[in-house]
Amino acid sequence: MSTHGWLGPVLLGLALGLGGCARRLPEEPPPPPVKAPDPVVPVTAQAIPTAELDKVAQAAKPVKLALVVKTRNNPFFSPLIAAAEAEAKALGVALEVQAPPQESDKEQQFAMVQTLVAKGIDALLITPADSKGIVPALKQAQDKGVLVINVDNRVDGATAQAAGLTLGGYVGADNEQGGERAGQELVKLLSGTGEVGILEGIRGADNAEARKRGCEKALIGQPKLKLVATESAEWDTAKAYAKTQAMLAAHPKLAGLFCSNDKMALGALKAIDEAGLTGKIAVVGYDNIADVQPLLKAGKLKATIEQHPDLMGRYGVKMAVGVLAKSVPAGREHLVTLEVMR
């Protein structure tokens, strides 16, 4: 960016601010920030296999755990919470679950963590609504001797490091591997020939980038397969519908489409249906949500990736109990098994 790149936003501010009422926008809107996704936690963290976590036994002394997820208002988290609760029961530990009503209530999630820590817990399982913003609250927890286990969405590594926060462990899914499995599925469905498109999630979001990267990795080695379009529909069904319509118009020979989440797959399938191309384009989704089950059964959606949030809840609790009992080393990373659902 040029040294005067800040003039754009400044003009925008002036037009709004000093001008009183914004009659027109500056001719050039501020350029959207294009940059690499923020670095995330220790890629170097050593993996811990399922078998080792499965050995975690009932806690010897009473243990209090808390699980704070982004929100209950998202079908992804219900199996995660249910499995964590079941596992806590099986291991004989107390588990309190707290989640803000909306994913966007970052302030409330921050407050919930502070309050739970003050209440007195031994370990906190956290899916941060804001990977950077949550760090001060987690640091407070660590300072009070609470073990912090990161589940699913990652805490920002650089911010954590700057604040002196060390995570007790991580349990989540390998989104890149998930994307790669989806890509391989597409290759198989198309027998390695034809034009392919990708609908990405929100650009810059860690999981969106990883899924795209993984899918591209699977497609690259195929000489007769051509990646003709990569568009972002920001995880959104309606946007996916519009983007797919445009993609079909631009690439009439499109034979395969990877949608980085199932919500976007729903929109894409609708557009394909309306264009009368059902069955002609192989669509693969991600997340295995309830809404795509009938489509999967009808064969309209060829496959989707199950990330197993239930396993994240289960092994999150196991890891916390294990690290507290010192039967599991701290600072390890566990990636749950992914499954291709057809």
Add this chain to the structure above:
Amino acid sequence: MPSRRALAVLRPWLVLALVAGGFSLHPRFAQTFWTRSFLPNVAQQAASNVILAVGMTFVILTGGIDLSVGSVLALCGVTLGLSAEGGAPLAVALVVALGAGVGCGLVNGLLVTAGRVPPFVVTLGMMTAARGLTVFATDGNSVSGLPPGLFVLGQGWPLVALALAVVVAGAILQHHTRAGRYLTAIGGNEEAARLSGVPVARCKALAYALAGLTAALAGVVTCAKFQSADTGAGANAELNAIAAVVIGGTRLSGGHGSVVGSLVGALTIVVLNAGLVLVGVRDTLQGVVVGAVIVVTVMIDQRRAR
């Protein structure tokens, strides 16, 4: 028997005392809440809502409403972020962000006064427009190139001091300046105020500009706290601010209320949220309790006013 006026001033404090006192009957709350390590959390958690509520108080005092502050908060946040990312010095970026907030407020104010559009509609429009502009300017991505010098504002005593300074400034403006007295007079009886020579349009525009300014300040604080300018910041913030104002004893019809009351209202909401977690109420039911408290407080207020 204290006078009606004294009762009105004391009422929000009574509600806060009742909430904190009631929870204190529970041993877990009593042990945890009243400690030197927990009380600062309460102040910090309330801070951005306190800041928003001060501006909102002025608008509601005139009998208006401002639904746009949450979106304006996000817009000012990304304005700050984009300016800083583009290389503007922090001070310049801050001035631009605050200017954007005041600008949005002035647009609201002008449309309400000169345009004669109801405040609900104007600010509903601004709510959508500001959020849209925020997403447009950033392509929906959050801006993370914020100068680290900003982050001190997001936590600890600087955050609390800033919020308190806003309250003090607001209280002085309300009670010790002519403009402040005019604002209350407009809400009490706009026609009477106009006839006795109050520049109604200018005062109302001032109220919305102040709401915009506090929204911008809250935006700055939110950026500092979360170390990035997020297009989704401030979702539902306007509703929390309105809740703080009405729990704080300001009447939605205008003419009665105070900035300090809104501070107490914002604290009450935070104490409620913390208390419900501490005594172990299920998270799914917490919203029900907070909602009931808002309605009951206002109901009692209305009854007293009659």
